[in-house]
Amino acid sequence: MLSLLKRYLTLLIVSVLLLYPFGSFLAKGRRGRETNFVDRVVIGLTAPVQRGLIAVIDGVKAVVFGYIDLRGVRERNEVLSAENLQLRAALRALGETRAENERLRSLLGYAEVVPGPELPARVVGVNPVSKLLSVRINRGEDEGVFRGMSVVTPDGIVGQVVRATGGWADVALVTDPESRVAVRVQSSRARGTAAGTGKGPLRLENMLRTEDVQEGDLIITSGTDGVYPPGLVVGRVTRLEKKEHGMFLGGEVEPAVDTTRLEEVLVVGSPFGSLVQAPLGGER
Amino acid sequence: MKFLVVVGLALLLLTVESVLVQQLGLAISRIDVTVVLVAFLALRAGTREGAMSSFAVGYLLDLMSGQPTGLFTFLAVFIFLLGKLVVKLVEVRSRLTFALFAMGADVGHGLLASFFTWLTAREGVAAVSLSGLPTQVALTGLAAALLHPLLRRFEVERPSSVGMLR
Numbered sequence: 001m002l003s004l005l006k007r008y009l010t011l012l013i014v015s016v017l018l019l020y021p022f023g024s025f026l027a028k029g030r031r032g033r034e035t036n037f038v039d040r041v042v043i044g045l046t047a048p049v050q051r052g053l054i055a056v057i058d059g060v061k062a063v064v065f066g067y068i069d070l071r072g073v074r075e076r077n078e079v080l081s082a083e084n085l086q087l088r089a090a091l092r093a094l095g096e097t098r099a100e101n102e103r104l105r106s107l108l109g110y111a112e113v114v115p116g117p118e119l120p121a122r123v124v125g126v127n128p129v130s131k132l133l134s135v136r137i138n139r140g141e142d143e144g145v146f147r148g149m150s151v152v153t154p155d156g157i158v159g160q161v162v163r164a165t166g167g168w169a170d171v172a173l174v175t176d177p178e179s180r181v182a183v184r185v186q187s188s189r190a191r192g193t194a195a196g197t198g199k200g201p202l203r204l205e206n207m208l209r210t211e212d213v214q215e216g217d218l219i220i221t222s223g224t225d226g227v228y229p230p231g232l233v234v235g236r237v238t239r240l241e242k243k244e245h246g247m248f249l250g251g252e253v254e255p256a257v258d259t260t261r262l263e264e265v266l267v268v269g270s271p272f273g274s275l276v277q278a279p280l281g282g283e284r
Numbered sequence: 285m286k287f288l289v290v291v292g293l294a295l296l297l298l299t300v301e302s303v304l305v306q307q308l309g310l311a312i313s314r315i316d317v318t319v320v321l322v323a324f325l326a327l328r329a330g331t332r333e334g335a336m337s338s339f340a341v342g343y344l345l346d347l348m349s350g351q352p353t354g355l356f357t358f359l360a361v362f363i364f365l366l367g368k369l370v371v372k373l374v375e376v377r378s379r380l381t382f383a384l385f386a387m388g389a390d391v392g393h394g395l396l397a398s399f400f401t402w403l404t405a406r407e408g409v410a411a412v413s414l415s416g417l418p419t420q421v422a423l424t425g426l427a428a429a430l431l432h433p434l435l436r437r438f439e440v441e442r443p444s445s446v447g448m449l450r
Contacts, residue, residue, distance in 0.1 A: 010332045017339045018361045021346075024354035025400065039347055046295055046344075053299045061307075125302030129349040129356065130312050130413050130420075131401055136302065163350050170350035175311070177412055198412030199311050260309040 035163060043165050051167070054124050119143060119267040121151075121169075133176040133198065134159070135262060140167045148227060150268045156233035156256030157181065157221060158265050169267070173259045174202065174234070182225035183234050183253075188212040191222055194234050194253050201238060204251035211249070215240055219253050229268060289438050290337040294321055294344050297431075302348070312416030316390045316424040318345045322360050323386040323428065324435045326367025327376055338364035355400055363393050379432045386428035390421045 005012075035043070121137040139145045141164045151158040151171045159173040174181060179196035183204075192207030207213065217237045223230025233256045241250035297317035305314055318341050325334040325341075342360025346352040367389055376385045394417045401413060 013332055014335045014361070014365070017335050018358065018365070021339075021342070021354035021357035021361070025358055025404075028353060035352075039352065042344075042347060049292075049295060049299075053296060054303060057300070057303050123306065125299065126306045126310075127348070127350050128298050128301050128305070128314055128317075128345060129397075130314050130416055131355075131397065132350050133312070134350045135306070172350070199415070260311050262306075 035165060040165065043168070047165070047167060117144075117269050119145065119269075121145075121265050121267055123262045123265060124168075127170065132162070132178070133173045133196070133259075134162065134170045135173065135259075137169050137171055137265060137267070138167065139267060140164045140169050142166050144269075145169045145267050150228045150232075151265050152232055152268055153257050153262070153265055156235065157228055158257055158259060158262065160227050161267065171265075174255060174257075175199065175259050180225070181228060181234060182222045183219045184222040184230075185211070185213045185237075186218040186220050188217075191224070194219060201252040201254050202235065204237065204240075204253055205248065207249055207251070208247060209242055209249040213237060213240065213249070213251070286438075287333070287337055287340065290321065290325070291340050291344070293435075293438065294318060294341045297321065298344060298348055310416075310419075312412055313419035313423060314416070315427050316393060316420060317427055317431075318342065318356075318360060319363065319390045319393050319424060320386045320428045320431055321435075322364050323367055323382070323389040324432075326364050326389075327371055327382070327385070328439055331365075331368065334364050334368070335361055353404075355397065359393055359396055359400075362396070363389050366392060379429050382432045383425045383429040387421050387425040390424040391417070394420060 119139055121139040123135045124138050125136045127134040127136070135158075137145075137151070145161060145164045147161050147164055149161045151161065157174055159171045159176070159179065161169045162172045163170040172179060174194070174196055175198065176196045177198045181194045181202075182191070183194045184191050185207075188211065190207060190211035190213055192211075193205040194202040195205050197203055204219075215237050219234040219237060221228040221230055221232040221234060235253040235255040237251055238254045239252040243249070294317075297320075301315045301317045321341055322338050325337055329337060338360040339357060342357035345356040345360070346354060349356065367385075370385075370388075374381075374385070376382055394413070398413045398417075
């Protein structure tokens with residue numbers, strides 16, 4: 001028996017190494033498993049190494065690109081200063097409008113959706129597999145980042161946190177083919193869904209063909225998906241397909257954020273965050 | 285190659301890839317550094333040691349993908365075994381032939397990954413992966429050519445077999 005086992009040991013080991021992950025994939029292929037204890041240990045061991053490597057790469061980049069970046073800084077500084085003045089003036093005007101809006105809201109007794117705190121984070125890398133288009137940020141559970149939180153930039157939405165560990169979080173991008181965002185046309189308030197296609201523009205879905213929507217219209221989040229707070233910019237309508245038959249119109253939305261050039265992002269605590277974070281069957 | 289060296293190297297290469305792809309602004313295509321590593325293992329490692337190392341490399345890739353499903357762990361071991369079969373038929377010695385070998389492995393890896401993704405994911409995900417495959421294979425070939433000298437450094441000299449019949 002022992003000699004038989006010895007003889008076929010390699011075959012046995014290779015079979016287990018091949019069939020165990022395959023079985024695991026067939027069982028939970030679509031969504032993937034939750035991060036288990038072994039995963040956490042491996043992440044815990046590898047994260048400091050990865051962090052160190054990123055620091056080294058950043059250092060090399062800073063030396064190489066430092067000089068190039070400095071060229072033209074004076075001219076850019078002047079342009080930015082002028083822009084800053086304009087923005088401050090615009091901000092003052094908006095402050096007046098906001099105060100007026102708040103007064104009117106309180107008069108009408110409207111309940112306001114208060115988004116959670118915003119946490120700045122840095123994009124440190126992208127997912128090495130294109131099955132899920134995601135980026136990794138340098139904030140995790142330790143800083144209060146959890147699965148389901150939305151990630152934005154001042155230009156618009158970026159994606160949603162799909163996994164958070166100690167000091168890292170993975171953010172699935174809005175361009176990922178599995179991504180769906182509940183949206184609204186800013187001007188006409190028509191509702192629909194922006195679906196990721198994997199590259200370039202998002203696909204406009206579930207928008208009634210009778211709705212008032214034009215090419216160039218600004219698309220914002222509606223907040224009804226429970227992930228993104230309402231009113232965040234998603235992009236602009238670049239193409240519309242109004243078929244003669246059918247309930248819905250088709251179209252494309254150019255995302256406001258270029259997800260291939262992300263550097264700094266903000267993690268936003270969703271107003272529905274407590275629902276997302278609550279463990280299933282846990283205390284409420 | 286020692287198991288821990290392979291794991292360390294995989295971690296280093298995945299981190300560099302992750303940062304490099306971000307810097308290059310690649311939307312869909314990736315550089316399959318793990319396939320390069322598995323291809324090298326298929327050439328130089330024994331079946332048991334290579335399968336275990338490939339499993340570890342695939343597991344790391346799965347873990348870093350954000351949604352570990354086991355697919356890339358399975359594919360790493362499968363490509364390693366397939367590579368072991370192929371090297372019985374072809375001779376891979378130079379940097380160029382290694383790059384071509386790794387590119388072939390990447391085509392197989394990419395097609396299988398797309399197929400299994402198509403089986404389980406929503407419509408469109410597999411098509412997206414396939415559209416980025418040509419660039420990915422070219423970048424992987426380039427990475428293989430660049431990494432070949434480094435990988436050979438980590439190679440442990442094995443005693444050559446004496447005679448044809450043993």
